[in-house]
Amino acid sequence: MGLRVYNTLGRKLEAFTPLDPPRVSMYVCGPTVYGHSHLGHAKSYVAFDAIVRWLRFSGYQVNYVQNITDVGHLTDDADEGEDKVVAEARRRGLHPMAVVETYLRSYLDDMDALNLVRPDIMPRATGHIPEQIEQIQTLIERGHAYEVGGSVYFDVASFPDYGKLSGRRVDELEAGARVAVGVEKRNPADFALWKCADESHIMRWPSPWGTGFPGWHVECSTMSQKYLGETFDIHGGGLENQFPHHECEIAQAEAATGKKFARYWLHNNMCTINGQKMGKSLGNAVSLKDIFYTAEPLHDRDGNLLLERAFEPAVVKHFILTSHYRQNLDFSNDALKAAESGSYKLRDARRALVEAARKAEPTPPSDAVRTPLAEFEQRFTDAMNDDFNTASAIAVAFELARESGKWIREGAGKDDLTQAATLMHRWTDEALGLRWREESSAGSDDRDQVVGLLADLRQEARQQKDFALSDRIRDGLKAIGIELRDTPQGPTW
Ligand SMILES: [Zn+2]
Incomplete structure (x- = not known):
């Protein structure tokens, strides 16, 4: 279709x-x-x-x-x-x-x-x-x-x-x-x-x-x-x-x-707020900056709660995408909280898949994963091809999230998990454009790798009793706000 x-x-x-x-x-x-x-x-x-x-x-x-x-x-x-x-x-x-x-x-x-x-x-x-x-x-x-x-x-x-x-x-x-x-x-x-x-x-x-x-x-x-x-x-x-x-x-x-x-x-279609029409003149218009950054709970002029705290933009976007664009969307603090927990489940499932794929043993593709994966892909495509039904498409992404959790627990192979992780990434990143805040600080992955390398070098210096070098690495990192701690499992920061 x-x-x-x-x-x-x-x-x-x-x-x-x-x-x-x-x-x-x-x-x-x-x-x-x-x-x-x-x-x-x-x-x-x-x-x-x-x-x-x-x-x-x-x-x-x-x-x-x-x-x-x-x-x-x-x-x-x-x-x-x-x-x-x-x-x-x-x-x-x-x-x-x-x-x-x-x-x-x-x-x-x-x-x-x-x-x-x-x-x-x-x-x-x-x-x-x-x-x-x-x-x-x-x-x-x-x-x-x-x-x-x-x-x-x-x-x-x-x-x-x-x-x-x-x-x-x-x-x-x-x-x-x-x-x-x-x-x-x-x-x-x-x-x-x-x-x-x-x-x-x-x-x-x-x-x-x-x-x-x-x-x-x-x-x-x-x-x-x-x-x-x-x-x-x-x-x-x-x-x-x-x-x-x-x-x-x-x-x-x-x-x-x-x-x-x-x-x-x-x-x-439009937005309502707590079931009411929203508007500047009605005293209940919530600006996006209020939603993204407010430090205080917001109320309408009758004292009803509009927003108890800030929500990150990806959550607001996720919330909007969970209803079809031609439907009315009723905004409320509770609806946003529910969308937040759902959105973070999807984010965490994606991250878990990428991690598991990285660590998994190389094994050839299996029908046990490939068959359901192809079905998910088809259903997501059908949903979006049905007048851009993002609500149904996100529901399919949640199913993949649940199913892939099972695959990880059952020890699925690298090839299968990589395929699943790629699909999840393409849906959330390319098709829906959900960029969660934790991921939007560009280069944080790179930074972790650099700090990890320095921590390893410091460990080696200590083993070779080069305490001047190990202290220099520790103090240098501290000066830019990164504190190394030695634990029985190795250094953390
Ligand atoms: Zn126009």
Whole structure:
């Protein structure tokens, strides 16, 4: 069975066949950088990390583009309100670009901590103003957009497919749309491509329609097509952006080119916390930095426990991967503790396998290990090929962990254990990207070996009664914080 993915466009599981195999072109909506990343960001970007990793694991060459929104995302997610970045800049007395830099770096730090593969290209909206203006001009020329008083709106009535992703109908949208102050739109469902801005706006650019800034949706249709072509394979993002953001992207892109935009739309579900909706305004948003580094228990504003202590990023990632990306994930301190103990079992099983393989006697492969190993491998692959079902795949990894414990106790041979250790390593390291903290201090293995060698040399010096040399080794190590102790079993440190 090959890879099948759930395409929101059409709402069904489909066989995945890229346009130009083995290449896969993929765009994922990135963050609006006006605050620290929270659990919702991790849920979304961990999901797409698993997707990119599995595509690459399967032999595809993925070109992964993820944008950074640094202008035009307004506080009400539609066409009114203040730019989120500008609002934060005003609160803190900073230039909007200083806010962008601060939170872009913070975002990358958090995603790196989670061991997410970095996108190949991370285009920023402010770096692509001419391209956005060009797309808007094309839309006006083709009769899909109109200018009013220096702003430009997309004419939803000119694009009959509007609503095909979200399943909403234009007449419903018109009835539900709020009538904004100073209405310029022909139709309440029309959306902004360009907003005119007076001199009080810091973030504004010249355009054929006067000074202003682009609407939020147009950056994604423009930048995805610039780097991936007019039609590309996968567009991903959070379920909350399906409407209006992704619906608007499709309208802009397909009305401008007359061609299909993204072929597969993948949406991840959301996070709740202790069964409640999570949000800054609700007083229960937990930032990733809180989870990774907090020294104190955290409570929500009603005094309920959110988090009793810090959890390492690999545990948070493991926790997210134990539910399917299209399912809602309920976060709680207890759920995280359970995920932690499970995650460490997997980590320890992997380490035990590597150790046992190193020490085992060389023996030829045995069917007693090879047959179940091949079955595990097939089941893991089937799980991931079933719309990236990481929850089932991790369950298979746990089965291998249990079974390999038995193989070790029964004295399985080097060849079999090496094969099992390699498989476990490829799953946890390559396919899932679980990098536990103990392993992330690069070179700790090397350091242990160097200290071990020095301890042996000191032992030899003592046996040859060269106490000056043995003391020099001991004192030298002590000076860099490593204390050697002599025990009946030999030196330890
Ligand atoms: Zn987007």
